Amino acid sequence: MATIKDVARHANVSIATVSRVVNDYRHVRPAVREVVTKAIAELGYRPNGLASSFRTQQSNIVGVLLRQQRTPFSSALAYAIENTMFDQGYRVLLCSTNGDAEREAAYLETMLDMRVQGIIIRPSGTGQRMAKQISTLRDRGVAVAFVDMKPRLANAASSVVCDNFSGGYQGMRHLIELGHRRIGVVAGAVAQKGGAADVGSERVRGIRQAAADLTSDVEITYSAPFDSASFEVGREVGAALITSQPGLTAIFATTDMLALGVMHSAHALGLDLPRDMSILGYDGVMESAVTFPTLSTIAQPIHEMGQIAATTLIDHMRGLSTTPRQVVLENTLLQRDSTIRVT
Amino acid sequence: MATIKDVARHANVSIATVSRVVNDYRHVRPAVREVVTKAIAELGYRPNGLASSFRTQQSNIVGVLLRQQRTPFSSALAYAIENTMFDQGYRVLLCSTNGDAEREAAYLETMLDMRVQGIIIRPSGTGQRMAKQISTLRDRGVAVAFVDMKPRLANAASSVVCDNFSGGYQGMRHLIELGHRRIGVVAGAVAQKGGAADVGSERVRGIRQAAADLTSDVEITYSAPFDSASFEVGREVGAALITSQPGLTAIFATTDMLALGVMHSAHALGLDLPRDMSILGYDGVMESAVTFPTLSTIAQPIHEMGQIAATTLIDHMRGLSTTPRQVVLENTLLQRDSTIRVT
């Protein structure tokens, strides 16, 4: 591999000049620039990224730390982030923690060791271990942006989230407006109890609020509590809900994958969808469009989330805006075929 | 940030000794090792990854270049690779080209500039531009492994693929054994014509061979040709196929997402699945398990593919095995609810 020295020798200039040409600095005579450019081409010189990263003590890599990357939601989010970053010249180190705190810590360490310029994170916990990690990052001068989750302290870091309360509210209103009065809600254990201000809880809060606001005679039945929002779980608790509560006319699942599970169990129990039951999901992942009937859902602007998270981080990294920024995006009802007026 | 110098001073040894402790070399007296370790802990020293990568001229990063990462197949593959790499201490730079050749080239350049140790690639084209790129990689001493696609010349690089011919064969045999004789096949334009030895063509070849081998009275109808194997496309060509060929008892789609589309259109046309029509997919992605009825499919061992690609690459990077290795994995029929004996 040709180095900058070779180019300098070949073009009869100093390495400083070559560096200036490569990095497109001013103060290089056009003639010289041309000679150097030719030398670079002739030698097939490519700057050693490792060396320049080392010298400047920063790589053009940003870390993206998500919980899982197998899920449709995470995939779509990661994809949006990667694309935006790519266009801006950054490369993405994508890591999935699988909810494993140790692994999350290990990745964070690696990222620091690699001197990533910034990190986009969807943390696995809200605990103080996390808070400590964030402050470590801050000390190290690494830009941080949260996505799909707010930091505990609003000024700790930027974040991009959706208004899950409003989303829950919208979904419930949709069902109520369609005439549904006996509605099942499939939501995780934490969400139902409404402990932390996490995504799920917010949605349930919105659901409750809508019910309280809009009508007096709606009856909400919650599914059995559970921990992970997977298709399998949706199928199980969905089946249980449907068989134990024969009067339900609609089910609102707080995740598309849960909704898919519910839909599957409804089919299996012989229900004719959407005639016998309306089903509403949440997320708007691609999978929700492939079911039969297609799933009505509260769609998150996933692509936009990723994009804004990326641009926010870029702004921080470039020092354009240093104060944390809290972005809240709106969810929108995607009315498809799985929800109909109650007959 | 404390540097190795600080540690050396603090522990009253030379930086060489600290380096030896950090990198766990022999020839360090236990007593000294302990002192140094303590100094490291006290100062919170962490080796500067950029510096050591620079010095050794290699990072612990491997590049993974896939076509798309939004698709279930790619996601699952990427996930498997990342996990395996993580366990072995490597970090993954995940890039999706979206089939854009320029972007692919750009990523490849970046990877080289970053001095990645190895690259796992699912190239977007079979052209000679690719061949040239591969030889460039080879010249640069970067280990390469193909996944889900063989290199043109078997000894150009290692590869991990599935036996798509056999998979197509198995699928067709399955349908024939179930008594189906009028079978629709949904496959892309290239696959039908059987040009290159790409994944789709191989599957179709297997389908043809099975039909020829196993029975004389099977009648295959191909869908209209198309370019991208998406759900949307599956729905469109599926609908066209079903309406134009009323006698079909089964449809074999060469991709799960296509199959999902076909299933959707069948539902929409009022067919009762699987009674009125059997549908068979290919890939075994998670999505195939969430339909109703659950999709029978020729499952690829996606996780294994990723894992083997990763370990193969690691072997190359570590110099354990230098000769290219061609791994061919078997697909297996995943018999679920969407295929039944013809009545």
Added chain:
DNA sequence: CGGTATATTGTAAACGTTTTCAAAACAAGT
């Protein structure tokens, strides 16, 4: 033409590590 400002170039130091080489310390055999 002298002087001053500005544009262009080169020299050399620095970044933090790994690694070669030689020196020092120690052990063991005579």
Added chain:
DNA sequence: ACTTGTTTTGAAAACGTTTACAATATACCG
């Protein structure tokens, strides 16, 4: 004690850039 061999340590060079600084060339002004 005197080799001889082995283990342990340190000094210093190197890796390929970027960049501060100085030096030189050029332009402009009177």
